[in-house]
Each structure stands twice: as structure tokens, then as C-alpha cells.
Amino acid sequence: MSEHSFRRLSLADAPDLLVVMRRAEGGLGRLPGEMDLPWMEEALAGALAGGVAIGAWDGHRLIGMIKASRMPSVQFQHVLWDLTIAVDPDVQGCGVARALFAHLLESAATLTPRVERIELVVREGLTHAIRLYQRVGFRQEGRFERRFRLADGRFEADLPMAMLL
Ligand SMILES: CC(C)(COP(=O)(O)OP(=O)(O)OC[C@H]1O[C@@H](n2cnc3c(N)ncnc32)[C@H](O)[C@@H]1OP(=O)(O)O)[C@@H](O)C(=O)NCCC(=O)NCCS
Numbered sequence: 001m002s003e004h005s006f007r008r009l010s011l012a013d014a015p016d017l018l019v020v021m022r023r024a025e026g027g028l029g030r031l032p033g034e035m036d037l038p039w040m041e042e043a044l045a046g047a048l049a050g051g052v053a054i055g056a057w058d059g060h061r062l063i064g065m066i067k068a069s070r071m072p073s074v075q076f077q078h079v080l081w082d083l084t085i086a087v088d089p090d091v092q093g094c095g096v097a098r099a100l101f102a103h104l105l106e107s108a109a110t111l112t113p114r115v116e117r118i119e120l121v122v123r124e125g126l127t128h129a130i131r132l133y134q135r136v137g138f139r140q141e142g143r144f145e146r147r148f149r150l151a152d153g154r155f156e157a158d159l160p161m162a163m164l165l
Contacts (some may be wrong), residue, residue: 008055009044009067018040022035028086028120043067051068053097063090064100079117087100119160120138121159124143138162144158
């Protein structure tokens with residue numbers, strides 16, 4: 001059971017968010033050296049404009065985040081995509097990600113236009129993350145072969161997953 005606090009992120013949280021993202025980089029689509037403050041601010045602003053961005057705190061320390069952006073264009077406005085979740089390695093395995101998903105769904109349910117679908121992409125080697133996504137209701141919808149190149153040069157498929165609300 002998580003005893004952390006959760007609230008919506010604001011642009012002012014971008015520097016703390018950058019620290020969490022760099023520390024949690026293992027499964028993320030960017031390496032720590034590719035993450036800087038302008039990128040973090042732009043990514044956060046994108047999610048805040050019609051999507052969802054929620055942080056988890058241990059006291060005053062940001063220890064996790066989940067965000068998803070509203071897809072642009074009228075015909076896709078019911079979709080949140082590009083979901084990113086990251087939890088500080090110090091507190092992984094403590095239920096923070098599960099709680100972040102619960103807060104994301106609660107927030108998404110309040111949005112207008114109504115959210116009908118949430119999308120993410122995960123590389124096939126992140127089996128613990130895939131299991132987590134399946135448990136909270138995501139289903140695999142396809143397979144992008146040789147899309148993710150690991151540091152040792154090997155490729156992994158990227159798996160598009162979606163949850164229908
Ligand atoms: C993936 C990630 C967000 C999970 O966060 P977390 O807070 O550790 O997850 P939780 O503690 O809520 O655990 C959720 C479930 O996954 C399991 N789990 C978490 N980490 C695990 C690990 N390293 N190995 C095996 N299982 C794990 C938990 O046992 C739990 O299972 P349960 O629901 O049956 O109890 C976190 O590992 C992370 O930030 N990784 C680096 C960034 C990343 O890979 N993001 C995803 C990119 S697609």
C-alpha cells in the first residue's frame with residue numbers, strides 16, 4: 001500500500017521531473033544525455049494541454065510521474081497517447097506505478113472532450129512493465145519489429161498497447 005501523495009504536475013515541476021526521468025531511464029525512449037530541461041518542459045506542457053500529468057511525492061521529493069497527451073485533430077481528440085510513466089529506482093516495486101495509473105484514470109474521466117482510449121508503446125524486453133500495463137487494463141494491439149535499438153546494438157520490437165475506457 002502506497003503512503004505517498006499524488007497531485008497534478010505543473011510546469012514548475014519540470015526540473016524535479018527531469019531528475020526522476022534521468023534516474024528511471026532504463027525503459028524510457030530517451031537516454032539521460034538526451035533529456036534536458038527545454039525538452040522536459042515541452043513534453044510536460046504537451047501533456048498539460050488537454051491531457052494528464054500526475055506526480056507522486058514522498059514528502060517534498062518527487063518520486064514518480066505519469067503523463068499522457070491529448071491527440072491533436074478533431075477526429076482523434078478522444079485519444080490520450082504517448083503515455084510515459086517513470087518511478088524513481090529507490091521506490092520501484094512499492095506500488096507507486098499502480099497508484100499513478102489509478103490517478104491517471106480518475107483524472108482522465110473528468111476531461112472534456114471525453115477520453116475513450118489511452119495508448120502507450122513499450123519495448124518487448126520490459127516484461128515487468130508489460131505485466132503492469134496488462135493488469136491495469138491495456139491490451140497489445142500490434143508489434144513494431146526492430147524498432148528499439150539497445151545499447152549493445154541488439155534490436156527489440158516495440159509493442160503498441162491500448163486501453164479502451
Ligand atoms: C515500470 C515502472 C514504472 C514500474 O513502477 P513501479 O512503481 O516499480 O511499479 P509497481 O510497484 O506499481 O508495481 C506494479 C507491478 O509490477 C511489478 N513490478 C514492478 N517492478 C518490477 C520489477 N523490476 N520486476 C518484476 N516485477 C516488477 C510489481 O510486483 C507489481 O506487480 P503486482 O501488481 O502484481 O503487485 C518502473 O519500473 C520504472 O519507472 N521503470 C523505468 C522507466 C520505465 O521503464 N518506464 C516504462 C517505459 S514503457
